[in-house]
């Protein structure tokens with residue numbers, strides 16, 4: 001696969017970097033760039049990878065993984081465009097940025113793959129969706145998928161679905177943590193010590209997620225199994241329905257997809 005440079009190694013860039021290292025990729029074949037020298041030093045200390053400037057990384061690497069914020073993408077591409085050739089594969093992990101945005105700013109024929117990862121990749125449980133740009137062939141797509149497979153699952157989607165993917169699995173961990181926070185608070189309101197409430201909630205989430213994966217049953221069936229007629233669960237779910245929580249989730253994810261779409265036009 002050659003040398004991989006992670007340009008803009010913040011939260012998501014380090015997550016991918018650590019996954020590549022865990023999966024056995026040699027640190028010699030990995031390069032990082034960071035805006036702040038202290039950050040670059042931290043990453044070289046932690047992973048023994050090389051840190052260099054964006055231009056040097058573009059010159060040295062075969063695959064360039066762009067992991068800056070969408071708002072910083074224009075500046076980064078402007079900086080490296082003169083050093084990217086048709087032999088490079090460019091993989092973008094940024095929300096909202098279409099492959100066409102990158103293709104139109106990079107030399108003709110450069111293969112671009114758009115990816116939407118998520119942070120559970122940090123524990124090898126990531127979910128990533130990949131979409132090829134105009135000049136990316138099956139081998140380029142496989143190369144990008146291989147990078148992300150180092151730390152989780154990978155699916156291919158049509159690029160038109162990437163805003164929806166961003167809303168569901170890209171931002172998804174945050175919604176789950178939000179629900180977990182709310183359930184822990186509820187436990188505390190009900191008088192449980194905070195550490196006990198936290199353990200109950202985290203294990204319940206883990207157990208429910210494992211059940212969905214291992215049984216393959218639809219969540220409605222699994223929910224009904226918990227919900228005894230006239231029982232405690234039915235009383236709680238009635239409150240969630242009365243407060244329109246399901247509708248709120250759908251509206252929230254529509255807002256995330258809309259925001260992803262807006263990011264393409266450089267709206268801050």
Ligand SMILES: NC(=O)C1=CN([C@@H]2O[C@H](COP(=O)(O)OP(=O)(O)OC[C@H]3O[C@@H](n4cnc5c(N)ncnc54)[C@H](O)[C@@H]3O)[C@@H](O)[C@H]2O)C=CC1
Pocket residue numbers: 007008009010011012013033034035036039054067068069070072075076093094095116117118119170171
């Ligand atoms: N955090 C998440 O859960 C996810 C993030 N993403 C995408 O990943 C990208 C990065 O997000 P985070 O890692 O959360 O942000 P972050 O802010 O932690 O990381 C971005 C890094 O890029 C650096 N940077 C900015 N301009 C630079 C430049 N010109 N050269 C070198 N470094 C530069 C920043 O200093 C920062 O360290 C975004 O585009 C985001 O949409 C995608 C999926 C999930």
Ligand SMILES: O=C(O)[C@@H]1CCC=N1
Pocket residue numbers: 095166170171
């Ligand atoms: O919040 C964001 O914009 C990024 C993209 C998906 C998750 N975090």
